[in-house]
Amino acid sequence: MIDKQDILDAFNFRHACKTFDAKRKISDDDFGFILECGRLSPSSFGFEPWRFLVVQDMALRERLRSVSWGAQGQFPTASHVVAFLARKEDMLPGSDYTEDFMRRVQKLSEEGIARRHIFYPQFHQSDFCLDTPRAVFDWACHQIYIVLANMMTAAALIGIDSCPIEGFSRDNAEAVLNEGGLLEDGRFGLAVMAAFGYRVSPQPAKTRQGMDEVVRWT
Numbered sequence: 001m002i003d004k005q006d007i008l009d010a011f012n013f014r015h016a017c018k019t020f021d022a023k024r025k026i027s028d029d030d031f032g033f034i035l036e037c038g039r040l041s042p043s044s045f046g047f048e049p050w051r052f053l054v055v056q057d058m059a060l061r062e063r064l065r066s067v068s069w070g071a072q073g074q075f076p077t078a079s080h081v082v083a084f085l086a087r088k089e090d091m092l093p094g095s096d097y098t099e100d101f102m103r104r105v106q107k108l109s110e111e112g113i114a115r116r117h118i119f120y121p122q123f124h125q126s127d128f129c130l131d132t133p134r135a136v137f138d139w140a141c142h143q144i145y146i147v148l149a150n151m152m153t154a155a156a157l158i159g160i161d162s163c164p165i166e167g168f169s170r171d172n173a174e175a176v177l178n179e180g181g182l183l184e185d186g187r188f189g190l191a192v193m194a195a196f197g198y199r200v201s202p203q204p205a206k207t208r209q210g211m212d213e214v215v216r217w218t
């Protein structure tokens with residue numbers, strides 16, 4: 001087991017790094033570890049509504065930066081940038097994606113699939129009211145933020161810095177990605193991005209509400 005203090009140290013070490021040391025690259029082994037921690041993240045019904053697009057093409061990064069006010073220092077200096085893509089219509093009940101996923105990835109029995117055919121549409125229609133394309137996309141995005149958090153924490157645990165990036169125009173960033181066919185004709189949308197690398201400056205003091213402000217016990 002990992003020592004609790006080591007985990008807390010990693011949470012305190014992690015900060016939203018604004019500029020990275022452009023000369024330092026994350027090793028393939030370390031970045032593979034970070035991606036693996038993302039891949040192992042949980043998802044609703046286990047359907048993994050995501051793709052992790054690692055943007056190492058500096059020209060593409062620069063184009064994304066031009067529509068990302070929140071990534072001005074990060075994108076040119078980060079060792080690795082990830083654009084987290086969310087599936088759209090693929091997440092609808094009865095889609096080819098979910099049908100194939102249940103059989104090929106989850107290896108569900110025919111009885112298990114039959115149960116899913118009842119519960120998954122019910123979840124969409126009444127439990128969570130995923131009744132518009134936007135609601136479905138947002139639901140996929142929520143799940144991707146778990147991946148994002150896991151990858152940032154994994155990075156911090158091995159001394160690697162990161163920054164979550166939501167400071168972009170979604171329409172414009174998707175247009176950039178679309179030009180390269182990276183959204184597969186609207187099959188994916190852009191949920192959030194993140195930069196990874198090594199800090200150049202010390203992090204500012206952490207500010208957080210006290211435990212008594214954020215937690216209520218009943």
Ligand SMILES: Cc1cc2nc3c(=O)[nH]c(=O)nc-3n(C[C@H](O)[C@H](O)[C@H](O)COP(=O)(O)O)c2cc1C
Pocket residue numbers: 014015016017018069070071163164165166167168192206207
């Ligand atoms: C979803 C999300 C999106 C964020 N987007 C940006 C961003 O675009 N640019 C940036 O510099 N920081 C971004 N941040 C970082 C936050 O500003 C930062 O996490 C917060 O101020 C707390 O500081 P700390 O992470 O250094 O502890 C984002 C954080 C989250 C969780």
